[in-house]
Amino acid sequence: MQSIEIFFLPHPPIAIPEVGQGRERAISKTLDGYRWVAQKIKKIKPETIVIITPHGHSFSNGISMLGTPYVQGDLKSFGIADVGMSKKINLPLTHLIQMAWEETDLVSVVLDKDMAKSYGTQVEIDHGALVPLYFVDEVYDTYQLVHVTPSGLSARDHYQYGVAMKDVIMRFNESVVILCSGDLSHALTDDGPYTFNPYGKVFDALVVKAITEKSPEILLALTPKEISDAAQCGLNAYLMGFGIMDGYDYHSEVISYEGPFGVGYLVGYLANDFTTLVKSKQVVWNEEAIKDYEEKKKTEDGFVKIARSTIEYYVRTGKKISREVATAHVDLDTIQEVMHQKAGVFVSIHKKGNLRGCIGTIEAVCKDLLDEIIHNAISACSSDPRFNPIEEGELATLEIKVDRLYPPERIDSMDDLDVKKYGVIVEEGYKRGLLLPNLEGVETIDQQVEIAKKKAGIIKENSYTLYRFEVERHE
Numbered sequence: 001m002q003s004i005e006i007f008f009l010p011h012p013p014i015a016i017p018e019v020g021q022g023r024e025r026a027i028s029k030t031l032d033g034y035r036w037v038a039q040k041i042k043k044i045k046p047e048t049i050v051i052i053t054p055h056g057h058s059f060s061n062g063i064s065m066l067g068t069p070y071v072q073g074d075l076k077s078f079g080i081a082d083v084g085m086s087k088k089i090n091l092p093l094t095h096l097i098q099m100a101w102e103e104t105d106l107v108s109v110v111l112d113k114d115m116a117k118s119y120g121t122q123v124e125i126d127h128g129a130l131v132p133l134y135f136v137d138e139v140y141d142t143y144q145l146v147h148v149t150p151s152g153l154s155a156r157d158h159y160q161y162g163v164a165m166k167d168v169i170m171r172f173n174e175s176v177v178i179l180c181s182g183d184l185s186h187a188l189t190d191d192g193p194y195t196f197n198p199y200g201k202v203f204d205a206l207v208v209k210a211i212t213e214k215s216p217e218i219l220l221a222l223t224p225k226e227i228s229d230a231a232q233c234g235l236n237a238y239l240m241g242f243g244i245m246d247g248y249d250y251h252s253e254v255i256s257y258e259g260p261f262g263v264g265y266l267v268g269y270l271a272n273d274f275t276t277l278v279k280s281k282q283v284v285w286n287e288e289a290i291k292d293y294e295e296k297k298k299t300e301d302g303f304v305k306i307a308r309s310t311i312e313y314y315v316r317t318g319k320k321i322s323r324e325v326a327t328a329h330v331d332l333d334t335i336q337e338v339m340h341q342k343a344g345v346f347v348s349i350h351k352k353g354n355l356r357g358c359i360g361t362i363e364a365v366c367k368d369l370l371d372e373i374i375h376n377a378i379s380a381c382s383s384d385p386r387f388n389p390i391e392e393g394e395l396a397t398l399e400i401k402v403d404r405l406y407p408p409e410r411i412d413s414m415d416d417l418d419v420k421k422y423g424v425i426v427e428e429g430y431k432r433g434l435l436l437p438n439l440e441g442v443e444t445i446d447q448q449v450e451i452a453k454k455k456a457g458i459i460k461e462n463s464y465t466l467y468r469f470e471v472e473r474h475e
Contacts, residue, residue: 004169005044006178006241007037008211008234008268011053011131013078014261029256033267034135036255040269042140047174048090049136049143050165052237053128053181056149057121061354062107063161065094066123066147067115073125085125085133090144093172097146100164105393106157128181128233136179150236154352155220155227156285158236162243163282169244170274180241182234184264192262194231203230204257204264207238211268214252216242217281232264245272247280293396302327302334303373303402303474307347310377312395320378323370338369344405345372346436346471347380349390351397357384362405362425362434362469373402401475403436408467417445417468425467426452433458437471 014020015027015034024031041049057064066089074084094110101108109115116123125133129147150158169176184207185200186193203226210218219239227235250272257266300308306326313321327335346360359379366372377400381390390398408425411417417424423437426449433456435448442448449466458464 003271003273004166004176004178004244005040005272006180006244006270007040007132008180008182008238008241008266008270009034009037009132010183010234010263010265010267011055011128011181012183012261012263012265013075013080013127013131015131016075016080016083016134018080018083019075019078026260027258027265029258030265030267033256034132037132037267037269038136038139041136041177044175044177045140046143046177048093048146048172048176049133050093050146050148050169050176050178051129051133051181052148052150052178052240053126054150054233054237055126055128056147057111057116057119058149058151059107059109060152062109062153063101063151064109064111064149065098066145067091067094067110067112068123071123071125071145071147073127073130075127075130078127083130083134085130085137087125087133087143087145090146093144093168093174093176094146096168096172097148097165100168101161104160104164105391106161106164107151129179132179132181148240150240155222155235155239157352158239159216159220159243159246160282162240163246163280164243165240166244166246178241178244180234180237182237183232184234184259184266185230185232186263187229187231188259188264189262194262196262197229197231199226199229200231200264203232204259204266207234207264207266208254208257210238210242211252211254211266211270214250234266241270245270246282247277248272248274249276249278289396300400301474302330303338303404304400305330306334306338306370306373307377307400307402308398310374311349311381311390311398311400314378315381315390315392315395321374323374326370326374338373341369342367343369343372345369345376346403346405347373347376348401348403348436349380350399350401351394355387356394356398357381357387357390359384360403360405360434362408362432369404399475401473404472404474406470406472408469411466411468414445414449414466417448417466419443419445419448421470422468423471424448424452425469426456426458426464427467428456428458428460428464431456431458438473 187197187200255267342364349357357380433452
């Protein structure tokens with residue numbers, strides 16, 4: 001089992017003499033930090049450097065990695081085209097990391113040239129990677145690269161990405177160093193690149209404290225507003241680095257910090273030989289999640305209990321649940337209702353606030369409400385064409401809603417709609433689109449109707465028929 005060394009580095013292009021033209025002398029502490037890191041890496045002689053940079057191609061729901069045999073990059077966007085580099089990508093390690101993320105239900109994409117083209121981007125070394133590597137290459141350049149770009153997911157998600165990387169790197173039969181590239185607050189002064197925000201200095205001080213005290217919890221506790229006010233680009237990369245250290249004691253050190261241009265530049269260091277175990281934050285979170293999950297199940301109403309039992313049984317066994325098992329923990333009044341009434345039902349599944357599956361029936365197709373819920377719950381977790389089937393490891397994270405639909409009524413105009421109270425059905429010939437009421441992000445009737453039209457594939461403006469319906473929501 002090998003040790004792992006992680007370096008936190010900023011990426012101001014002005015640090016490179018060809019760009020700075022003398023102005024780089026204002027960040028002498030950062031330059032000294034770069035050289036200190038470069039000498040450490042020269043001594044380690046890693047066969048691979050994993051660079052985590054916020055300025056590659058980013059996705060809202062998952063991490064991206066570069067997946068071509070070789071990549072190049074330069075600083076022509078900063079006016080210096082002749083400063084650049086070409087690196088070989090360690091594809092075996094790249095794919096092993098991606099596999100580890102997939103096994104823990106973390107989304108990632110390995111970008112080759114064709115895929116990058118489809119997203120309107122290129123496979124290249126961005127400046128967030130190039131600037132730190134420029135100083136490494138001055139003293140040591142015989143390494144391969146794994147190029148990683150964080151996502152739009154939460155701080156805790158990025159910590160978990162780091163946790164999942166740890167086992168791969170620990171067991172990889174080559175020496176690996178991790179560089180977490182990121183600048184801290186860009187809002188430290190009025191003459192910085194962003195409007196001054198007093199929270200910028202607070203955020204930077206918290207990052208310094210998190211490193212020196214080995215307490216990533218400080219950063220994981222930040223609210224979305226605090227993260228936004230900080231106007232930074234390094235948090236997610238840093239948290240991935242902290243995640244790699246999860247479950248072990250480690251050495252931590254801030255090498256330098258300064259912010260002369262209104263941007264916080266930090267050089268930091270984590271090192272771990274994986275000999276001293278501590279309580280894993282991931283284990284703590286899992287324990288908390290299981291406890292929350294059990295509490296959540298106790299408070300769910302009967303309709304949701306039936307849907308959840310159905311989904312869990314189907315995901316674990318691949319079989320349809322029996323009516324007796326589906327209602328085993330449901331109150332008698334609900335059992336009487338679902339066994340003696342008929343209605344259309346939609347089952348919606350969310351995970352971490354994002355839709356994970358939704359299937360339903362506008363009108364009853366089963367013999368009673370119980371079978372209607374069971375039928376649509378199975379479809380929602382396994383057959384929604386927009387999503388992969390739900391896996392067992394996701395079950396404790398799911399939020400489930402069941403909407404009972406009342407019979408639709410034809411209306412003459414959009415004036416008869418209300419996005420909070422009524423769902424809408426838009427119909428043209430055999431085309432039919434439905435949208436439930438009171439959905440997040442749908443604020444106007446126009447939005448509601450346009451989304452329903454799009455779902456139905458209706459293009460014409462006035463050739464459709466409108467229906468409205470009410471729902472009874474169970475969540």
